[in-house]
Amino acid sequence: EVPVPLSREELEACAFRVQVGQLRLYEDDQPTKVVEIVRHPRYNKSLSARGGADIALLKLEAPVPRSELVHPVSLPPASLDVPSGKTCWVTGWGDITHNQPLPPPYHLQEVDVPIVGNSECEEQYQNQSSGSDDRVIQDDMLCAGSEGRDSCQRDSGGPLVCRWNCTWVQVGVVSWGKSCGLRDYPGVYARVTSYVSWIRQCVPPFPRP
Known part of the structure; x- marks a missing residue:
């Protein structure tokens, strides 16, 4: 399946910024710009989130440097079944x-x-x-x-x-x-x-x- 960028009529990447390494919103006066939003190709706009495939990826203007406060979270193995009650x-x-x-x-x-x-x-x-x-x-x-x-x-x-x-x-x-x-x-x-x-x-x- 080929990733599909959101159209201008849906969401504009230029309207978004990403803040990292901060606990308080708006505290960082130089957030990273988003240059592309990639939605899953099975997302159905007419059904919205309840239709499933409610996931998208953001491509940033520049890499985010790692620090004591900034680490990437790990992806789970595709086979992981999180048990009820965890x-x-x-x-x-x-x-x-x-x-x-x-x-x-x-x-x-x-x-x-x-x-x-x-x-x-x-x-x-x-x-x-x-x-x-x-x-x-x-x-x-x-x-x-x-x-x-x-x-x-x-x-x-x-x-x-x-x-x-x-x-x-x-x-x-x-x-x-x-x-x-x-x-x-x-x-x-x-x-x-x-x-x-x-x-x-x-x-x-x-x-x-």
Whole structure:
């Protein structure tokens, strides 16, 4: 599958900047420019995140130098099956609860969230649906969270990471959900293991330090 750059009508790369090595949003006055956004070719704009393949890659104007505060997170092996109940972590500068934006000084937030198996997650969402038999949680999705512990609005695109074999690996990308932190509505993430081969196809390997 060939990576497809987003068109001008959808998202413009020039409108985005990437901040690294900072805990407070807007603290870095020289963020790195984005020169290209590459979406997965199976992403369906009309279905949005609920259609799956809700993942994209950003090409930056310049390499990001590693430092004490900046390290690339590892990709998981494509075969990794994160067990239900495992505690992982999600971070972001999004709302701290439903319709309550993060206040100044905009310090990066983190919360530990339990992984919820896809079957259980599907059952929870179906129980609250309007009688539709359509599948809600696709194979390329991953659920995590519990009441009061969740990603929220404006966290979309952020990382869900787990400790695995003494290494932090990114297993999810914040995608969608119902409000945030509600009982029986875990957050839904793009399952990174479903896209490892595509990511490796698009991104050259990191040189070893």
